[in-house]
Amino acid sequence: MTTTIIKTTTRLLAPLILVFGSYIILHGHLTPGGGFQGGAVFASGLILLIVANVRDKVQKLFEKTPLTQLESLGALGFLGIGLLGLMSYTFLKNAIANSGFLFGGTTPQGINPGYLNTGGTLSYLNIFVGTKVLAGLTSIVLIFFLILRRERDEW
Amino acid sequence: MIEHLPALMVALPLFGAFIAPLFKKHYKGVSIWAIFITGISVVLSLLLMKEVVTNGIIMYVFGADKPTLVLPSGYAVPIRIMFEVDAMGAFMAISATLMSFVGAIYSYSHVKKDTGLEKYYALLMLLEAGILGMVLTGDLFNLFVFLEIAGIAGSALVGFRNYRGEASEAGIKYLMVSSVASLMVLFAVGIFYGQYGNLNLAYIAKNVSFNMVDMIALGLLFASFAMKCGAVPMHYWVPDAYTEVPAGINPPLLVATYASLYALFRVSFTLFANVVIDLARVGWIMSILGVLTMFIGVTMALIQKDVKRLMSYHAISQTGYMLLGVGVGLTVLHDPSKLAEFGRDAMAGGVFHIINHIIYKSLLLMTAGALFYVTGTRNLNEMGGLARKMPITTISFMVGAAAISGLPPFNGFASKFLIYETSYRLNPLLTVFAMVTSVLTLASFVKVFASAFLGPPLEKFENKREVPKPMIVAMLILAALCILFGLFPNVVLDKLVYPAVDALINFAQYHSWGGLA
Amino acid sequence: MSFTLTTPSGFWNPLFWVIFLALFGLIAYLIYSRGNPSYKKESDQVRPYLSGNIEPAKEKVQVKAGDIYWGFIEALKGYYKILEAIHTGDIRDYILWYLGVGAIVTFILIGGV
Amino acid sequence: MNGSLFVNFPFIVVALLLALGFYTIGFKRNLIKVIIGVEILEGAVNMFIVALGYVKGGYAPIYTQAPQEAVGKMVLPTPQALTLTSIVIGVAVTALMLAFAVNIYRHYGTLDVTRVRRLRG
Numbered sequence: 001m002t003t004t005i006i007k008t009t010t011r012l013l014a015p016l017i018l019v020f021g022s023y024i025i026l027h028g029h030l031t032p033g034g035g036f037q038g039g040a041v042f043a044s045g046l047i048l049l050i051v052a053n054v055r056d057k058v059q060k061l062f063e064k065t066p067l068t069q070l071e072s073l074g075a076l077g078f079l080g081i082g083l084l085g086l087m088s089y090t091f092l093k094n095a096i097a098n099s100g101f102l103f104g105g106t107t108p109q110g111i112n113p114g115y116l117n118t119g120g121t122l123s124y125l126n127i128f129v130g131t132k133v134l135a136g137l138t139s140i141v142l143i144f145f146l147i148l149r150r151e152r153d154e155w
Numbered sequence: 156m157i158e159h160l161p162a163l164m165v166a167l168p169l170f171g172a173f174i175a176p177l178f179k180k181h182y183k184g185v186s187i188w189a190i191f192i193t194g195i196s197v198v199l200s201l202l203l204m205k206e207v208v209t210n211g212i213i214m215y216v217f218g219a220d221k222p223t224l225v226l227p228s229g230y231a232v233p234i235r236i237m238f239e240v241d242a243m244g245a246f247m248a249i250s251a252t253l254m255s256f257v258g259a260i261y262s263y264s265h266v267k268k269d270t271g272l273e274k275y276y277a278l279l280m281l282l283e284a285g286i287l288g289m290v291l292t293g294d295l296f297n298l299f300v301f302l303e304i305a306g307i308a309g310s311a312l313v314g315f316r317n318y319r320g321e322a323s324e325a326g327i328k329y330l331m332v333s334s335v336a337s338l339m340v341l342f343a344v345g346i347f348y349g350q351y352g353n354l355n356l357a358y359i360a361k362n363v364s365f366n367m368v369d370m371i372a373l374g375l376l377f378a379s380f381a382m383k384c385g386a387v388p389m390h391y392w393v394p395d396a397y398t399e400v401p402a403g404i405n406p407p408l409l410v411a412t413y414a415s416l417y418a419l420f421r422v423s424f425t426l427f428a429n430v431v432i433d434l435a436r437v438g439w440i441m442s443i444l445g446v447l448t449m450f451i452g453v454t455m456a457l458i459q460k461d462v463k464r465l466m467s468y469h470a471i472s473q474t475g476y477m478l479l480g481v482g483v484g485l486t487v488l489h490d491p492s493k494l495a496e497f498g499r500d501a502m503a504g505g506v507f508h509i510i511n512h513i514i515y516k517s518l519l520l521m522t523a524g525a526l527f528y529v530t531g532t533r534n535l536n537e538m539g540g541l542a543r544k545m546p547i548t549t550i551s552f553m554v555g556a557a558a559i560s561g562l563p564p565f566n567g568f569a570s571k572f573l574i575y576e577t578s579y580r581l582n583p584l585l586t587v588f589a590m591v592t593s594v595l596t597l598a599s600f601v602k603v604f605a606s607a608f609l610g611p612p613l614e615k616f617e618n619k620r621e622v623p624k625p626m627i628v629a630m631l632i633l634a635a636l637c638i639l640f641g642l643f644p645n646v647v648l649d650k651l652v653y654p655a656v657d658a659l660i661n662f663a664q665y666h667s668w669g670g671l672a
Numbered sequence: 673m674s675f676t677l678t679t680p681s682g683f684w685n686p687l688f689w690v691i692f693l694a695l696f697g698l699i700a701y702l703i704y705s706r707g708n709p710s711y712k713k714e715s716d717q718v719r720p721y722l723s724g725n726i727e728p729a730k731e732k733v734q735v736k737a738g739d740i741y742w743g744f745i746e747a748l749k750g751y752y753k754i755l756e757a758i759h760t761g762d763i764r765d766y767i768l769w770y771l772g773v774g775a776i777v778t779f780i781l782i783g784g785v
Numbered sequence: 786m787n788g789s790l791f792v793n794f795p796f797i798v799v800a801l802l803l804a805l806g807f808y809t810i811g812f813k814r815n816l817i818k819v820i821i822g823v824e825i826l827e828g829a830v831n832m833f834i835v836a837l838g839y840v841k842g843g844y845a846p847i848y849t850q851a852p853q854e855a856v857g858k859m860v861l862p863t864p865q866a867l868t869l870t871s872i873v874i875g876v877a878v879t880a881l882m883l884a885f886a887v888n889i890y891r892h893y894g895t896l897d898v899t900r901v902r903r904l905r906g
Contacts, residue, residue, distance in 0.1 A: 030849045036873055068176050075173040079166055085218065091162035092218040111856065114849035140880045147887060234861070296867055303874045307881060314885055320892025321903050327816070327885035328763050328904075334823055334878045335767055335810070339774070341871055342830050348864065349837040367782050374778025381777075382770050389773055391759060391766050395904040440777060455755060458745055459906075460738055497680050535737030564689050569677060576680050598741065606737035613734070642686040645677035761905025763819065763898050767810045 002054055010052040017045030021134070028126035029119030035129025042130065043137035050142060055149040058142070067139045074132025081124050096120035160203045161215040161238040164248060165288050167196050168255075172280035175273050182272040186263045189276040193256040193283065200252040204245040208654050212664065213240040214293070222355070233355045239293025241665060242654035243506070247290035247410075247417050249651070250510050254406035254517055255283040261521055261629035262403030264622070265528060269401075275315060282308040282407050289414045295344045296354045298418060299337060302383070305411045306333030312408070313400045325392075325399035332392045336379040343372040343379075357665060360426050376422045377437070383415035386478060387448040390471045397467035398533070402524020406517035409470065413509050416474065420481055420659060424488075428662040434488055441482030442578075446585055449475025449592040457599045461533045462607065463523045465599060466516065469559060472592060473512045479589060480505025480574045483581050488660065497577040499656060504573030506659075507652045511566040511640060515558035518633040522552040525622045525630070526607060535603065540612035545621050549608050551630040556604060558637045560597035566637050569644030795836035802829035816889065816896040820882045827875045831868045838864025 021042030028034030050058050085093030096104045097120030105117035156163075171192030178185035207213060215238040216222045222233040240248075259279060266275060285305030292298050310333065314326025348354060350369070351362050363369055382389035393412070400408055423437050452472030459465035484502030487493040525548045526541065527533050542549045558565035561572075571593060578585040621627070640647050658665070677684040711717060720727060727733075745752060758765075806829055809822030844855035846862050886896065893901055 030847075032845070032847060036869065072173045072176050076170070079170055079173065082162075083166065086159055086162075089220045090216055090218065091159065091166065094218065111848055111851045111853070137876070144883070144887070234863070296870075300870060300874070303878070307874075307877055311881060314888070317888050320889060323885045323888040323892065324901055324904055327882060327889065328766065330878065330882055330885065331763055331810075331819070331823065332766055332770075334882075335770065335826065337874075338823075338826050338830050341867075342833060345830065345834045345837060345864075345867075348834070348867070354863070370782040371778055374774060374781045377781075378770060378774030378777050381773070388758070389766070389770050391761070391769070395761075398904065436780065440780060451755070454748075454751070455759070457741060458752060500680055538737075539734050563684070564686060569684060572682070572684065573679055576682065580680070602737060602740045605740060606735070610734045642689075643675050644684065645675060648677065756906055759906050761902035763816075763901070764811050764813075767807070771807060771811070 002052060006052050010048050014045050014049050017048065018042055021045060021130075025126055025130035026116070026123070027114075028130075029122040030114040030116070035126040036133050038126070039130040039133025040137060042134040043141075046134065046138045047141045050138075050145055055146065059146060062142055067135045067142070070135035071132050071139070074128045074130075074135065077128035078125060078132070081121050081128065084121065092121075094120045094122065096124070097122075157202070157206060159215070160199060160206060161213060161240050161291050162217070164196065164199055164203060164291060165284050167192060167199065168280040168284040168287065172277045172284060175277035175280065178273045180273075182267070185273045185276050186259070189259040189279060190256070190263065192280060193252065193259045196252040196283065196287075197249075197256050200245070200248040203240065204242070204249055204651070207240055207242050207245045208650075212658075214238070215240070232353060233358055234353075236297055237293050237355070238291045239357065239665065240291050241658040243417070243420070243656075243658045244290045246506070246510070246651055246655040247414060248287055250513050251283060251286040251290065251407070251410045251414070254410045254513060255279065257517065257629045257632055258403045258406040260625050260632075261406075261524070262401065263625040265403045265524055265626055266401050269316065271315075275312070275401075278308045278312050278315075279404065279407065282312065282404075282411060285309075286407065286411050286414045290417055293356050294354050295347060295356055295359065296341075298356075299341050299344055302340060302415070302418070303334070303337045305414065306330065306337060306383075309333070309404075309408055309411050310396075312404045313396045315401060315404075316399070319399070322399040325395040328392050329396040332389075333383060336383050339375045339379045343375040346372040346375075356421070356425060360429065360662070360665070363426065363429060373422070373427055373437075376426075377419065377440075380415045380419035380422065381444065384412050384419060385448075385471050385474050386444050387451045387471065387475075390448065390452065393471050394464045394467035397470060397520065398461060398463045402463075402521050402527065405520040405524070406513070409513050409516055409520075412470075412474075413477075413513060416477060416509065423485060424659045425662050425665050428488065435486050438482050438484070438486030438488070441478050441485060442581070442585060443482075445475040445478030445480075445482055446588045447475070448472065448478060450588055453592045453595045453599070457595060457602075460535050462526060462535050462538075462603060463520060463533050465535075465603060466519050466523055469519075469596060469599070470512075470516050472596065473508070473516065473559065475592070476571065476574055476589065477505045477508050477512070479578055479585060480508060480570075483574075483578050483585075484656075484660075486581060493580075494660070497580040499660065500573050501577035501581075502656045502659065503648060503652050504570050504577060506655050507644070507648060508567075508570035508574065510647075510651070511558070511570050514633050514636050514640065515555045515565070515567060518551055518555040518630060518637065519559065521626070521630050521633070522548050522555065525626055528622055528626070529619050530616065535606045538607040538613075539610040539616075540608075541616060541619075542608040543612060544616060544619050545608075547621060547627050548630065551634045552604065552608065554634040554637050556597075556600035558641065560600060561593050562597075564638065564641040566640035566644070568641055569648075795832065795839075799829050799833045799836065802826075802832065814897050814899060816886050816898055816901065817883075819898060820879065820886065823882070824875070824879060827871070827878075831871055831875075834864045834868050834871070838862075 021038050024033040024041055025035060025038030028038065082092045084095050085091050087095055098104060098106055103117060103119050103123040105115060107118045108115065171189065175185050175188060178188065217236045219235055222235045222237045223231050224234045225231045266272060282305055285301045285308055288301030289298060289305060292301060310326045310330035313329050314323045316322040344354065346368055347359050351359050353359060385393040397405060397408065428434065449472045452468050452475060456465050456468035456472065459468060480501050484498045484505065487498040525545065526538065529545060530538055554565060558567040561567045575586050575589055578589060675686055802825055806822050806826035809825060810819050813819055813822065840860045842858060843860035844851065844858050846859040889901055890896055895901065
């Protein structure tokens with residue numbers, strides 16, 4: 001599956017997909033989408049890179065990438081943000097909104113052009129969920145890729 | 156902090172589960188971490204039970220101080236995710252945390268030789284989180300989510316020994332069954348949402364009417380949860396899954412099965428209890444399903460040669476007792492005189508049997524795991540004369556076998572006693588089946604005992620020794636619980652079981668706030 | 673705190689159980705003490721007498737698990753034949769049984785019967 | 786008359802998909818096809834919930850650059866949230882099922898479900 005056409009297309013498309021994924025994650029509290037969707041888009045960019053390359057290179061690259069740790073980090077971050085809510089009311093309470101902290105800008109009422117610096121914990125949750133999803137989906141495909149490519153080489 | 160207990164109950168195992176992969180190859184560290192986390196969660200669940208018994212139902216809303224959204228027009232609906240913990244939920248939470256703890260201790264040495272243990276423990280704690288979420292939630296969709304979490308984590312654990320083809324086979328069977336059941340639960344949830352525009356259990360229960368679509372939803376929920384808890388004739392996945400799973404996971408997996416039973420009770424009592432006309436019918440279906448389950452389960456167990464498979468069929472058969480006990484109670488729920496006369500005790504028997512069965516069946520499956528650990532086989536035909544080599548395992552097995560057969564003074568006796576007496580009042584035929592089942596249970600455990608432990612010492616097991624200490628500790632904890640629960644059943648009944656049963660019977664209390672607090 | 677469990681038509685108390693245990697233990701001991709005292713464990717008395725034949729190896733005379741309750745299973749052969757026929761182990765049958773039971777339960781619940 | 790058919794059309798599709806899904810699970814011999822059957826069921830259920838959530842004349846509840854007439858007509862996005870959650874779970878289920886299928890193929894050398902049954906009886 002590593003023809004020139006695919007390689008060239010990947011080289012052009014993958015950066016765009018990755019940027020688009022990050023955009024969806026970061027704008028999760030303003031536009032449709034969010035952590036999972038953005039993470040899935042981001043992961044699909046990475047997956048494109050995986051399947052368009054030969055097995056050995058992919059393996060060498062991803063041996064150093066801490067996918068498992070990223071996944072744990074995402075989940076722990078989510079939990080941590082949830083526990084942050086215990087400070088004010090209950091678990092997952094939006095404690096950062098309107099606090100002036102990063103992403104804690106004043107949320108306007110009604111129709112607005114969309115301000116990135118709002119959303120409070122929602123933005124953080126989106127980022128953590130996005131991290132977890134991109135790491136999780138990538139490692140799923142990576143493992144299948146490594147297993148099946150190896151067996152095809154053996155056959 | 157005490158008011159945040161319901162959230163912490165789920166957050167703690169999740170935290171443990173996400174930390175666990177970071178241990179990488181430090182298998183000793185991760186197993187101690189798992190024991191630590193599950194141990195704390197036992198303490199939390201006991202606190203939760205105390206809180207529920209003293210202060211009544213706990214409502215915990217996520218992300219806000221109130222569950223309700225009041226629209227500008229004055230229309231108020233509960234839209235937030237919330238946990239609603241009553242005594243029944245707390246009771247199940249205690250079972251779940253206790254069994255995860257025991258399973259973690261047992262796993263310390265049982266899976267020592269396997270690799271990928273950081274994932275094993277992560278999944279163990281994820282399974283615990285799934286069960287806890289299922290039993291604590293007050294939201295139908297949340298129930299589905301946690302059902303799936305428990306199902307995925309459970310089936311991944313069933314297929315944990317990926318060097319065995321059978322493990323993968325059992326894993327995909329369990330996963331297929333649980334995902335189809337969960338999807339149908341989601342379908343039923345969709346039906347409720349379409350009709351009542353809400354997902355809150357209490358709100359739906361208050362507004363549920365008795366139309367055909369509701370009854371279809373009830374049928375879907377009933378069949379799905381019955382399949383997930385292993386009622387005949389949808390029990391085929393149970394022996395497969397229980398046999399192939401590492402023995403340390405058996406206790407939490409059992410609780411996961413009974414969390415589905417809990418959901419079944421929750422649906423039939425809390426959600427549909429207001430529908431007077433059909434409830435006796437549901438109760439009868441449950442009782443008959445129970446009788447079928449116990450009888451077919453035990454007769455299949457008699458002919459098994461694989462020791463864990465034999466015990467899994469007994470797990471099916473014991474589920475029948477719970478269905479029978481609670482089904483009898485459900486049949487007479489709207490008849491106050493009969494309810495006071497025997498209905499409440501029948502349900503107490505059924506609910507008490509849940510925790511009893513979880514304890515002694517975990518004990519038995521652990522002894523089976525110990526046999527496998529020592530002999531390397533599960534085939535009863537190849538065992539024999541192990542009593543001298545493994546005295547503590549033998550004693551644990553005897554305690555478990557006596558308990559499952561309902562011999563006094565072990566814990567199975569008290570709950571079976573209650574079920575016999577009360578089902579006799581509804582229909583003597585039910586009792587006859589229950590007793591025959593009990594006799595056959597004893598018979599098949601005599602078979603295991605005679606063929607694995609008794610007999611002349613075999614040469615091939617010459618230099619086998621007793622299992623390592625953590626496994627012994629785990630088995631002895633459960634054996635001690637068996638005897639304690641058996642000697643003083645009234646204490647357990649008063650402190651744990653009757654509050655749970657009353658929580659089920661007084662369903663009006665559960666939705667008294669009607670989602671509009 | 674009392675330890676008596678009262679059920680609709682009976683009760684359970686661990687103290688009574690201990691008393692009865694002691695009682696029956698006593699009876700068992702009485703029967704045991706009337707046994708033959710000349711039995712010796714370390715002598716040939718413990719060896720089975722097989723009409724003069726040599727005793728076979730222990731592993732050969734052990735009763736295997738599959739042979740226990742042979743008669744019972746033989747008597748219920750027809751029943752077990754049906755049971756084994758429905759326990760196919762085929763993943764598709766698991767779902768089909770679920771469908772069937774779900775359909776029947778729903779049918780009963782919506783008032784078909 | 787014409788309108789009611791149009792409104793009910795998604796639900797007819799849902800029923801068809803449910804039947805198709807159960808047929809695929811129940812009568813196909815290839816394990817991969819059985820897994821596809823579960824996916825079809827999931828699609829049916831998701832579609833059911835999304836179809837329930839459709840409100841005529843409603844707007845998506847996004848305030849960012851919403852049109853002026855959307856104010857007061859925004860819908861509660863619960864069904865969409867449910868579907869999304871169910872899709873996420875579905876991804877995990879599919880991945881795990883396929884992983885099991887790979888492993889089964891390695892050990893049994895086949896994906897025929899009538900032969901993948903060492904555990905029975």
